[in-house]
Amino acid sequence: MNSLYQSYIRTEALPSLFCPGCGNGIIQMAAIRAIDGLGVRENLACVSGIGCSSWIPCYLNLDVMHTIHGRALAFATGLKMAQPDKKVMVFTGDGDCLAIGGNHFLHACARNIDLTVVMVNNYIYGMTGGQKSPATPMDAVTKTSPYGATDYPIDGCQLALTMGATYVARWTTAHPVQLEKAIWEGLENKGFSYIEVLSQCPVQGGKNLYGEKEPAAILKKYREMAKEGEITLGRFAQNNQRKEYLERVEQCLATQGWEES
Amino acid sequence: MSNIVYNDIIHLTKESKLIELHPFEILDERKQSMDFINLAEEKEEIPRKEPVKMVLQGNEACAKGAIHAGCRFFAGYPITPSTEIIELLAKEMQQVGGAFIQMEDEIASACAIIGARWGGKKAMTATSGPGFTLMQEALGYGVVTETPIVIVNIQRGGPSTGQPTMSSQHDIYQARYGSHGDYQIIVLAPSSVQEMYDFTRKAFVLSERYRTPVILLGDEVVGHMREKIVIEDTQVDENPLKPLSAGSPTTDFFQGGNSLVEGQLHDEEGHRIGHLPQKSGEFLNKLDEKILRNIDEITHINTYFMEDAEVAIVAYGSVARPALNAIKMARGVKDDRISTKFKIVKDVITKGVPQTLQTDYSHLKVGLIKINTVWPFPEEALKRLTEKVDLILVPEMNVGKYCREIQRVVRKVKVVSMPKSGGELPSPRELLDRIISEVGVKPEVREDE
Numbered sequence: 133m134n135s136l137y138q139s140y141i142r143t144e145a146l147p148s149l150f151c152p153g154c155g156n157g158i159i160q161m162a163a164i165r166a167i168d169g170l171g172v173r174e175n176l177a178c179v180s181g182i183g184c185s186s187w188i189p190c191y192l193n194l195d196v197m198h199t200i201h202g203r204a205l206a207f208a209t210g211l212k213m214a215q216p217d218k219k220v221m222v223f224t225g226d227g228d229c230l231a232i233g234g235n236h237f238l239h240a241c242a243r244n245i246d247l248t249v250v251m252v253n254n255y256i257y258g259m260t261g262g263q264k265s266p267a268t269p270m271d272a273v274t275k276t277s278p279y280g281a282t283d284y285p286i287d288g289c290q291l292a293l294t295m296g297a298t299y300v301a302r303w304t305t306a307h308p309v310q311l312e313k314a315i316w317e318g319l320e321n322k323g324f325s326y327i328e329v330l331s332q333c334p335v336q337g338g339k340n341l342y343g344e345k346e347p348a349a350i351l352k353k354y355r356e357m358a359k360e361g362e363i364t365l366g367r368f369a370q371n372n373q374r375k376e377y378l379e380r381v382e383q384c385l386a387t388q389g390w391e392e393s
Numbered sequence: 394m395s396n397i398v399y400n401d402i403i404h405l406t407k408e409s410k411l412i413e414l415h416p417f418e419i420l421d422e423r424k425q426s427m428d429f430i431n432l433a434e435e436k437e438e439i440p441r442k443e444p445v446k447m448v449l450q451g452n453e454a455c456a457k458g459a460i461h462a463g464c465r466f467f468a469g470y471p472i473t474p475s476t477e478i479i480e481l482l483a484k485e486m487q488q489v490g491g492a493f494i495q496m497e498d499e500i501a502s503a504c505a506i507i508g509a510r511w512g513g514k515k516a517m518t519a520t521s522g523p524g525f526t527l528m529q530e531a532l533g534y535g536v537v538t539e540t541p542i543v544i545v546n547i548q549r550g551g552p553s554t555g556q557p558t559m560s561s562q563h564d565i566y567q568a569r570y571g572s573h574g575d576y577q578i579i580v581l582a583p584s585s586v587q588e589m590y591d592f593t594r595k596a597f598v599l600s601e602r603y604r605t606p607v608i609l610l611g612d613e614v615v616g617h618m619r620e621k622i623v624i625e626d627t628q629v630d631e632n633p634l635k636p637l638s639a640g641s642p643t644t645d646f647f648q649g650g651n652s653l654v655e656g657q658l659h660d661e662e663g664h665r666i667g668h669l670p671q672k673s674g675e676f677l678n679k680l681d682e683k684i685l686r687n688i689d690e691i692t693h694i695n696t697y698f699m700e701d702a703e704v705a706i707v708a709y710g711s712v713a714r715p716a717l718n719a720i721k722m723a724r725g726v727k728d729d730r731i732s733t734k735f736k737i738v739k740d741v742i743t744k745g746v747p748q749t750l751q752t753d754y755s756h757l758k759v760g761l762i763k764i765n766t767v768w769p770f771p772e773e774a775l776k777r778l779t780e781k782v783d784l785i786l787v788p789e790m791n792v793g794k795y796c797r798e799i800q801r802v803v804r805k806v807k808v809v810s811m812p813k814s815g816g817e818l819p820s821p822r823e824l825l826d827r828i829i830s831e832v833g834v835k836p837e838v839r840e841d842e
Contacts, residue, residue, distance in 0.1 A: 142653075145664050177646045179508065190653065195646040196663075197511060197654040200534050203504040206496065210505030211646065213492040214466055214512025218647050239497040385487055 140164045140173075141191050148191055150184065151258075153347030155305035155331030159252060160188050162308050163221070166315035167194075176219040176319075179208040181233060184259050184333070185225035185252035202232030205240040208247050216378050219248065219319055226253040226267035230286045234266075237288075241295030241324050245377040248318040248325045251288055254333040255341050262336035273340045288328050289368055298323035298376075300368040304330040304358065306351040307365065314367065323376045330354060330363065445624045451589040451615040452477035452519075454622055455545055456485070458593030459517050461627045464543070465491035466509035466516035468502040470524060473557045474613040475547035478519035499524035503531035506542050511654060513645040515597055519545035522555060522564060526571070532606055533572030536680070538654050539641040541600035543593070545609040547616040548710075550816050559816025560613035562710055562790040568608045569768045575677060577684035579691060580608045580768040582710040586620035592765070599691065602634040603683060604643065610767065612790070614711035614818065637687070639679035684769050692774050693765040698724055702760025704828050705782040707775070707799060711818060712788050713763040719821035720761045723754040754825045757832075767795065772802045779803050786811055786828055788819050807831075 133143075150156045167173055178189035182201035189196045199207045204222050212220045229237050229251045240247060256274060257263040263276040267288070271280040292300045299321040301314040311329055318325030332342060332350040342350045357363045375383070449457065456478045459467070467486050469479040479495070486493040491514070496502040499520050506516035520528065525546040535542050550556025551563045564571075568580045579599050581592040593609055600607040636643065642663045644650030653663025658673045666672040684691070697720055699705065708716040720726075762778050764771060779785055785808045787796035793810035800808045811827055813819050 142662075142664075144662075174649070175647065190655070193651050195511075195650070195652050197508065197646075198656060199504065199507075199654075200530055200656055203500060203531065206501035206504035207508035209494065209496070209501070210466065210468060210508025210510075210516065211512045212508075213494060213505075214509040214514040214516075215647055218512075235497050236501055239501070381487075381492075390488060 134161075136164060136168060137161060140168070140193055142193050145191055149187060151333075151335040153332065153334040154184070155254065155329070155333075155347075156184060156188050156252065158305045158308050159185075159250065159311065159329055159331065160191070162312040163188070163250065163315055164192070165312045166319060167221075169312075170316060170319055172219050172319060175217070176221060177211060178221045178223060179204045179211060180223040181225070181228040182259075183225040183228045183257070184254070185223055185250075185331075186228060188223045188250075188252070189221070202228055202234075203236060204228065205233060205236040205247065205249070209240060209243075209245055212245060212247060213378065216246075220246075221319070222247055222249045224249060224251050225265075226251065226255065226288070227257050227265040230266040230288055230291070237291070238295050241292050241297040241326070243377040244296055244298055244323045244374050246322055246324070248315065248321075249327065250315060250318075251326065251328045252331050253288065253328050254331045254337060256333050256337045258333045258336040262333075268341070289326065289364075292324075292326040293369055296324075296374055297326045298369065298371040298374050299325035299327075301326075302328040302330070302363075302365050302368070304351075304354040304363070304365065305332060306354040307358075310365075317367070317370070321370065322379075323371075323374065442626070445627070446621060447624070448619055448621050449586055449590070450477060450619050451583075451586045451611060451617060452547065453481050454586045454590035455519070455593045455609065455611070455616075456481040457624070458590040459543070459597070460485060460489055460491075461624070462515065462594040462597035464515045464517045464597060465489070466493075466506060466512075466514040467491070467518065468494050468496050468505035468509070468516070469518050470496055470499050470502050470520065472499070472521045472524045474549055474560075474616050475519045475521045475524075475545065477616070478545060478547075499527040500531065503528035503535075503544065506544075507531060507535050507538070507540050510540050510542050511646045511652070513647070515541070515543075515601075517543040517545065517597075519547065521547050521549050521557075522551045522561075523553070525564060525567060529567075529571040529573075532578075533574055533576065534656050535606040536572065536576045536578065537574075537641075537656055537658065539604035539638055539643070539680075540606065540654075541597075541604055541636075542606045543596045543600055543609060544606055545593070545611065548610065548612040550814075556816050558613070560711060560790060560818070561814075561816060562612060562712065562795075564610065565767065565789070565791060565794050568610050575681070577605075577681050577769055578608065579603065579605060579684065579766065580610050581693075581765060582610045582767045583615050583765075584710055584713040584763065585615065586618060587622045588765070589615055590622055590624065595693075598634070601636055603687070603691075604636050604638050604641070605684065610710065612711050613816075614714075637683050639683045640676060688769050688771065688773070691766055691769060692771040694771060694774055694778070695761075695763040695765065696778060697761040697763070698758075699760035699762065699778060701758055702782055703758040704784045704786065704832065705760050705762050705779055706786045706788065706824060706828075707762045707764065707779075707795075708788055709764045709767050709795065710790075712790055713761070715818050715821045716761050716763070716788060716824060719754075719824040720759050722752050722821050723757040723759045723825060725752060725755055754829070757825065757828060759825070759828065770798050770802075775799065776802060779806055782806055784809065784828070784831055786824065786831070788813065788824055790814070790816070790818065
């Protein structure tokens with residue numbers, strides 16, 4: 133076992149419940165590297181919702197809150213406000229973040245509260261067995277869209293940009309180094325950071341969604357799609373103009389003659 | 394047993410002297426409930442300040458109580474009739490160094506306070522019927538993760554939008570059973586502005602002691618009325634009682650504890666056990682026992698005129714107010730809020746004491762059992778208190794829900810439900826007339842005696 137990995141993992145909780153070929157391990161390791169590289173381990177807590185992606189932090193030897201479906205950002209907002217000097221990282225998925233948690237996502241972006249969100253987008257509800265998510269591409273056949281998905285998919289990055297998140301990036305599990313850098317930058321950004329990771333779910337998504345069954349082939353395809361411009365990757369925004377929520381609160385209090393304590 | 398406060402606060406002396414009364418504002422009783430909060434009091438050498446008297450609205454008293462209890466995080470969403478709580482805390486929470494946020498909905502509010510509590514801040518939210526419904530999932534999460542939080546529900550009429558500006562006790566079951574799954578919960582029902590303040594503080598003490606969400610179940614009447622209250626001590630409580638946990642991580646975040654807070658059934662380390670039947674069953678039992686084994690410590694009941702009562706009114710929340718007035722009417726206690734002091738004195742001089750005290754209901758030996766901790770249901774205490782009575786009347790501002798609970802445990806006595814829907818309190822006369830219709834005019838000459 134990788135010694136860095138081992139030092140961050142609750143080894144007694146292994147084996148993880150991730151399926152063979154899942155992208156979560158790659159994302160977990162990218163997060164560990166970013167946290168360790170920044171040296172913020174003691175001052176960082178993770179919050180997650182429900183779904184496969186939300187199990188990522190549960191194996192980390194950190195303060196972790198594994199909460200209810202869609203509400204991770206609300207829990208994280210409370211935690212951050214209680215301890216404004218600490219860093220709070222949120223792990224969520226396409227269903228957790230864009231469907232049931234959509235409202236909290238909009239408002240957390242708009243507040244620009246200092247949270248770092250890693251949104252694992254595998255285009256499907258994996259934990260429940262392969263149903264359509266808000267990110268599922270049009271016409272894709274899933275268990276709940278047997279004749280093809282009819283909804284226009286929601287682009288989380290565009291949504292985050294529109295609502296005012298100050299750091300927005302998208303990578304895939306085929307880009308672990310760039311992903312690590314993005315998480316690093318997200319943690320450094322004072323404001324709402326949204327990092328979407330296109331991940332693979334070979335077991336529940338498979339050929340219907342990705343056109344490939346083999347995890348390695350899906351990763352390869354992600355790289356090709358990125359090259360051909362079928363998916364847009366990279367850093368979409370790093371905006372220091374919008375002030376962070378808690379800074380604005382302090383500012384308001386100060387102008388009214390109340391000092392933050 | 395020993396911790397139950399059996400207070401016969403109002404006494405008529407043998408000579409039937411007149412006593413002026415303010416319901417639920419009796420200082421002795423208050424001191425006792427405050428002693429419960431401040432067990433560390435004896436060690437303190439800080440001189441006690443003079444009690445502060447003020448006139449507050451119930452919702453304001455609740456907000457003040459939260460701040461004095463050491464609550465330093467409030468998340469909420471405006472909803473009638475609880476809005477004054479969020480308004481007052483929006484102003485005052487940050488002045489005491491706490492954090493305040495208006496969230497996007499009640500779901501987020503309930504979640505945020507749980508997050509804040511794990512960040513080490515005592516936290517509260519306040520809402521009303523529809524918002525309370527939205528909070529139920531987070532409430533269950535608070536129960537299973539053993540997170541001490543306080544949720545205030547200022548009840549209004551339902552279902553749905555229902556009666557936004559009217560009072561009700563519709564949520565008595567929702568407070569107990571609202572979230573899915575089996576669990577125990579502590580619910581306090583204040584009847585006055587003083588109790589809105591005291592019980593809010595007590596809610597924080599109980600939540601920390603039992604590591605559980607505690608619900609303050611007020612209603613529009615106590616939320617919006619204004620009364621004089623006495624605040625004896627604004628010192629932040631220091632949790633004198635050791636926290637009890639069924640088996641979850643208890644170390645706040647950022648203390649180096651690597652706490653894993655898990656909504657699935659879990660072990661002491663936070664690791665999931667939801668897939669293991671035996672361990673899951675044991676955990677659920679421990680979660681229940683944490684509350685049920687300490688029910689005597691939690692239970693708080695006030696009794697009035699119960700020593701010789703033949704009929705007991707069991708009431709909670711704002712309905713206990715007309716119930717107490719009914720007792721006074723039957724027992725011949727003149728209240729200066731019913732008639733002026735001048736009139737009482739005049740009556741005593743012109744008519745004499747017995748005549749002044751005489752009412753249409755004077756032959757009724759009625760007592761009041763006011764339940765302050767409505768959940769966990771104080772089964773044993775209620776059985777003991779109603780041993781000698783022949784009839785129990787349970788007035789409620791709903792279709793008669795809590796009554797079923799009483800009927801379930803008190804088998805030997807006739808338990809009569811007196812529901813009233815629509816948002817109005819029953820009047821004292823309505824209560825006494827109902828008793829008369831049940832027992833006949835002269836209850837002492839019943840057939841079975």
